Amino acid sequence: MIPALMPTYNRADLAFERGEGAWLWTSDGRRFLDFGSGIATTSIGHAHPHLVRTIAEQAAKVMHTSNLYRVPQAERLAQRLVESSFADSVFFANSGAEANEGMVKAVRKYHAENGHPEKFHTICFEGAFHGRTLAMISATGNAKYLEGFGPPVQGFQHVPFGNMNAVRDAIGPNTGSIMIEPIQGEGGVRPADLRFLRELRAVCDEFGLLLALDEVQTGMGRSGKLWAHQWAGIEPDIMSSAKGIGGGFPLGAVLAKEKVAKYLKPGTHGTTYGGNPLACSAGNAVLDVILADGFLDNVDATARYLWEQLTALVGRHPTVLTGLRGAGLLVGLQCADGVTNTDMQGAAVDEGLLTVAAGQNVLRVAPPLIITRAHVDEAVAALDRAFTKAASALREKAAAK
Numbered sequence: 350m351i352p353a354l355m356p357t358y359n360r361a362d363l364a365f366e367r368g369e370g371a372w373l374w375t376s377d378g379r380r381f382l383d384f385g386s387g388i389a390t391t392s393i394g395h396a397h398p399h400l401v402r403t404i405a406e407q408a409a410k411v412m413h414t415s416n417l418y419r420v421p422q423a424e425r426l427a428q429r430l431v432e433s434s435f436a437d438s439v440f441f442a443n444s445g446a447e448a449n450e451g452m453v454k455a456v457r458k459y460h461a462e463n464g465h466p467e468k469f470h471t472i473c474f475e476g477a478f479h480g481r482t483l484a485m486i487s488a489t490g491n492a493k494y495l496e497g498f499g500p501p502v503q504g505f506q507h508v509p510f511g512n513m514n515a516v517r518d519a520i521g522p523n524t525g526s527i528m529i530e531p532i533q534g535e536g537g538v539r540p541a542d543l544r545f546l547r548e549l550r551a552v553c554d555e556f557g558l559l560l561a562l563d564e565v566q567t568g569m570g571r572s573g574k575l576w577a578h579q580w581a582g583i584e585p586d587i588m589s590s591a592k593g594i595g596g597g598f599p600l601g602a603v604l605a606k607e608k609v610a611k612y613l614k615p616g617t618h619g620t621t622y623g624g625n626p627l628a629c630s631a632g633n634a635v636l637d638v639i640l641a642d643g644f645l646d647n648v649d650a651t652a653r654y655l656w657e658q659l660t661a662l663v664g665r666h667p668t669v670l671t672g673l674r675g676a677g678l679l680v681g682l683q684c685a686d687g688v689t690n691t692d693m694q695g696a697a698v699d700e701g702l703l704t705v706a707a708g709q710n711v712l713r714v715a716p717p718l719i720i721t722r723a724h725v726d727e728a729v730a731a732l733d734r735a736f737t738k739a740a741s742a743l744r745e746k747a748a749a750k
């Protein structure tokens with residue numbers, strides 16, 4: 350019989366009762382170091398006192414009023430995001446996919462309002478992940494996600510990630526925008542070359558296209574800068590954020606330059622929950638932590654230490670791992686042929702460490718941004734034990750042949 354909870358995920362048989370910082374405890378008392386952060390989402394760790402207090406206090410006052418009224422918490426969060434980004438204006442949503450939907454609607458509207466309704470095509474990239482709504486599975490373009498859901502939403506073309514010639518070839522009279530993750534997260538923690546990002550900015554300027562960045566996973570400090578595109582020294586025209594922005598509370602955002610944002614007038618786009626007092630209080634509390642003096646410098650320094658340790662780890666286990674990639678506290682460990690990332694994820698669980706599998710046989714490491722070197726040492730020790738066992742199992746298998 351089907352479980353009451355719809356079986357859309359292959360869930361590990363672990364149920365967590367409480368968390369604190371980078372740690373999680375199951376109801377039967379086992380402790381895990383959380384280097385997955387609920388898929389790069391619990392950005393300031395579990396039960397962060399400032400976030401907990403803020404949510405509790407706001408919940409006791411008013412959680413939701415709707416966007417029929419002013420929401421001071423949303424106005425404040427938007428203002429702070431504008432001051433910390435390229436953007437002039439922010440729309441709040443409830444998830445990454447919903448933020449991306451808003452972003453794609455905004456770029457289409459921009460061209461329509463500028464007399465080019467035919468420019469509704471967006472160039473996307475192979476290996477992308479933009480979410481699970483009907484339009485976003487089309488933007489994602491992965492056949493596995495599209496299958497069985499009828500014709501894809503029109504207007505999304507896919508070209509190889511990092512291939513500038515393919516981008517140029519794909520630009521036609523219907524092209525209005527380019528949409529890219531600065532680091533493909535679900536697709537296997539594949540960073541775009543910084544030069545490629547700069548070339549995309551240039552080609553958008555050359556052809557009057559809008560550059561739309563999906564920073565749902567890479568934003569909010571994950572890369573060691575507030576936004577991953579800052580490493581490339583470019584500015585998009587529009588960007589989505591979610592995951593880490595609410596620290597575990599559902600929140601998404603579309604950040605846009607005025608030239609795009611100005612066409613999203615009353616009646617053009619909306620949401621009932623999006624940007625409600627509770628969600629935006631959470632967002633403000635997360636921002637209090639991430640924008641505090643020295644916080645991002647510390648993320649960057651801890652990330653550099655993590656990279657040193659993981660690089661050495663890869664060197665110690667050449668039969669299990671072949672390399673690592675990503676940026677900041679979003680790292681992909683490339684599993685070798687004959688090794689399966691989900692098996693390694695399970696092996697890490699056996700050693701008390703949570704990670705997340707990603708595409709291309711990659712094991713993703715995405716700890717909360719509040720971790721210290723001591724957490725890194727514990728996580729790397731756990732991975733070392735897991736990979737040592739995996740390597741000896743591989744040797745036994747080879748010997749048995």
Ligand SMILES: *Cc1c(COP(=O)(O)O)cnc(C)c1O
Nearest residue numbers: 444445446478479480534565566
């Ligand atoms: C997770 C993710 C999404 C989808 O976010 P949801 O909150 O699951 O809808 C979109 N884009 C990227 C890059 C993501 O990592």
